[in-house]
Amino acid sequence: MKYCDHCKMEYPDDQNFCENCGKNLVEKEEVKSDEIICPNCGKENQATAHFCEFCGTNLQEKRTQETKTEPSKFVLAYRAHKKLYNILLIAVVTLLIVGVGLYKYGEIYYSKESQIERYQDLLAENDPEKLADSVVSSDKNFKPTAQNLRVFTNYTKDNKDYSNYISKSLTNENDSSQDLYIKNDGKFFFLFDKYDLVLQPFYFDVDTNVENMELAINDKKEGSSDSEDYNWKVGPLAPGSYQLDGTFENNGNDEKIEQKVDQINRENLSDNGSRELSFAAKKVKFDVNSDISSGELLFNGQSIGTIKDGQLKNANFIWNEDGKLQIKQKMEDLELLSAPLDFDGNNYLEKDYDESQSTFQPESFHILPQTNATSGDFYINGKKVDTIGKENETYSLDVVKTQQPYKVQLKQTFGDSEVSSDEETVNPTDYVDTAAYVTLDVEEEIDEFDIEMLLDDLYFDVSDYTDEDFDFDDAEADALADYFSGGKENEEYVDFKDNFIVPSRKSDKKDYVICYLEEVEDIERTGENSYDVQYVVNYDTNYSDDTDNADQYFRYKKASFVVEDGDLRIKDLGGSDNFEEVSKSDYE
Template sequence: MKYCNHCKKEYSDDHNFCEVCGKKLVEKTESQSKGNICPNCGKENQTTARFCESCGTSLQASSKAKEKKETSKVLTAYYKHKKLYNTLLAGLVVLLIVSVGLYKYGEHYYSKEQQIERYQKILAKNDPEELAETVVSSDKNFKPKADNLSTFTNYTKDNKDYSNYISENLQNINDKSQDLYLKKDGKYFFLFDKYDLVLQPFYLDVNTNVENMQLKVNDKDQGTSDNEDYTWKLGPLVPGAYQLDGSFQSNGQEEEIEQKVDQVNREGLEDDSSRELSFAAKKVKFDVDSDISSGELLFNGQSVGTIKDGKLEGAGFIWNEDGNLQIKQELGDLELLSTPLDFDGDEYLEKDYSQDQSIFQPESFHIVPDTNATSGDFYINDKKAETFDKEDDIYSIDVVPTQKPYKVQLKQSFEDEEINSDTETVEPTDYVDSTAYVTLDVEEEIDEFDIESRLDDLYFDVSDYTDEDFDFEDEETKSLAGYFSGGTDNEEFIDFKDNFIGPSRKSDKKDYVVCYLQEVEDVTRTGENSYDVQYVVNYDTYYDDDTDHNNQYFRYKKANLVVEDENIRIKDLGGADNFEEVAASDYE
């Protein structure tokens, strides 16, 4: 196709000159067709023109046709590659869904709470190998391994309170006051916070003033001191229990200094995570004078003497300032271990020993009970400590001071039942004078006066019933039965009625018998509503003739009385083996 550059008009290839201007035609190039061509006159216009510059014809129809043609090309290309495009689109959607799912999973899995929970589960297993793969150290000199973590895992296994404590405290990030803590350290996949489980080891500086002392820690040899101012520097060590044993020769004898250290919760550590222990040797000797009646005197858990009747003479041992002197007290079934006693070995050195001056009086705690019971057992922490009855004068129960509270109770044990007071809890630290007064009342006992009154009434009525001048019909029989447990079925009632009252009323010789309670000698509670009573009755028999009256005294040694419906009744008078005549001279 040919084209006039002057008139901007297109011609067929068989034309050589423009019919309008006579200019020579040229071949039409791609660049020459880029304008907006008028469909009427063929003039090329600006692409933004809406009407032809030559003839005024609207150019919008041409533009729309062109756009339609271009759109048709795009759709043709789309339909030609439709399967490929759909596959790519589906792949993008799947990739988006998977990416979102993985992010949500990672957001949960790597959340602070989930990381803490996984660490807590590992700690609960007490497995040093698994812990070694998990924990990191705050000390560059310590490399977590199964063999050097076993002391820690053994301790957590044996001490559940400690294990639970460190596990719960993982919630506190960067809490360096704990043996284990969580530290935020970087990101997982550049997205999620990463938390490390950090273990803080410690160091021990063990000092001694003894040359040639051999030190062992948890049965592992740590070497021997070579002078009298020697320090073993031990560590880094993991939190846990450590048994330190120092042995040396002194005056031809093998001496030992030992100490058990539970190094947990960063207690006693300096800022550099070190702790000093003294294995300096001092020989002490003293006598003990104590309110504690019996027990073992312990130094660092080892017995150094036995306290008997509050006394111990010549207690001696190697003393060091970090050691603990305690008393393990045995009182009845109760065993108590005192808090460390206030003891300064420098005041009781063996070289200064004197029986007049070297007397150690350990502090004690006094529990003073007040009770309405006449007998029973005092229990402390559910263990029987002391037994008393109404003839004893127990003013206080003397026990060693402890950090834990004393739970005090009175129990009365009988053949078929037990009566207990309320439990009183005594916190030793609440009492400045080391004395606690406790009330241990039990279910109220029957007063001896009430028993005397009841027996008085019984024998007064029996006196009347033996006299045939008084009625003893159904009403009186029912009244008499009211004094006995089980009423008319009680064997003691039947015996009174048939073998004592009846014969007396029918006798041609006996007039009546004056029955009188002489004395209640003893009352022993045998149950919540049961009592054994020993008493003496005066039976004075009068006759119809001139026979002198017969005045006799009889003792019921084991009469059993019970409380029923708030009334005292006789259950059993003890039988023939518990019935005896006593001399009238004892009472006249």
């Protein structure tokens, strides 16, 4: 830009002369940052001056005008489209907030723990169709359809312990020792780890030595064997419960080999995921001699025969090595199923049967209870199995060996009341031999000694009370009444006092009667605190004249005793129907 130094006028660069005075124009020099040109006189002033030192013009107004610059293109554009720009800014901020929120939600929803929890909820539903939509298979030949998974969901539905176990095991990533496990398989939205629920199927590897055997698994036919050395490869199958039936004809008779298999937890599988089963048929025949008095002999759950009085003759069936021989024992209210018996059919082949040698003796277990009770019932696992016999002093409960422990108890039931011993647990696997002693004592059982002491004291006092040389006043009457339930209101007390003691004391002929207990013959508990007692007492009546002594023995067949406030007392002596004289010779 050019400048007229005389007129102080500015012109464009392409003009050479001032239009006012005609002088030559000069190039306008840049003003130094520390000087300011007076707009009135054109003189230079210091940058800090407020007024021109030459003409007094206000220099700050000039400076304010100079600082006003043209707005930028962005500012101008923003001013022109302010509303649109504000909308775009809000949209960007909103998208940013939503994106952060979705990411945080995804972190929780797609976390490993949340995915496992959803799989656990899915398993709890036992729905094969829903499971088929979520599970993947470790075997490419297994298609996880509802039909293929139904045997698995049926098993988890009926077996809660197994269902809970596999559900908890999902927390162990890549645990291929389980029927179900989780593994990491990629990402969700390239951000979050993705975990698959993996099911591991298995195969049945079944062999037989029977030609033309028809094999069926869960009622589905798998085909017939075409030789005596045949093998079926069945699968892949989902874990669960399977019923295998091999049917064939033997000497014109229809025969069957069957086995129920619960294939879970990858148990009994070879390295290639197969379970080997033998359906090789062998005809066996033997006799049974057992301590188990009665029960059913079972092979693979089917009855082979009934054991009576510990004996079973001519048991015969088609045996295979993978089958289970067991005894189902019935003892009054209890039913026990033995663990598989140690039985090798190769030792009892029908062709080698000999009545004197082919005897199978299944091992039993003997529970030997000891108790202070004279009556009651023995219970195993809450079921009555035997009753105490009065003539027995020792007892043996002969039971099959089970895989579960026995819980043994003695109970005495009296109307609405019951007295029980502590429950004893007996685990057969804890014993080297086949017997276990258990103590089944009951509390507050009155024994023979307690009865004898009471009767000895009673008849000793009665002997004194019949003798006039001893007192029988109120104190003695009170002492006598204390032997009886109800005291002086008891009819037996009144009978002793009014019909035996007082007449003896007043008799001119009777001097005294020596009474003593001869024998307690029987005690039977009839209630929580009541007992029936049979005993014999001797009455030796002495006379003051020449009359011979009357030495007699009497049996009280059903005297009733009770425990009151911890003390034993007589309730009644049974009356005349339960009182009899017995021969003196029996006790001399």
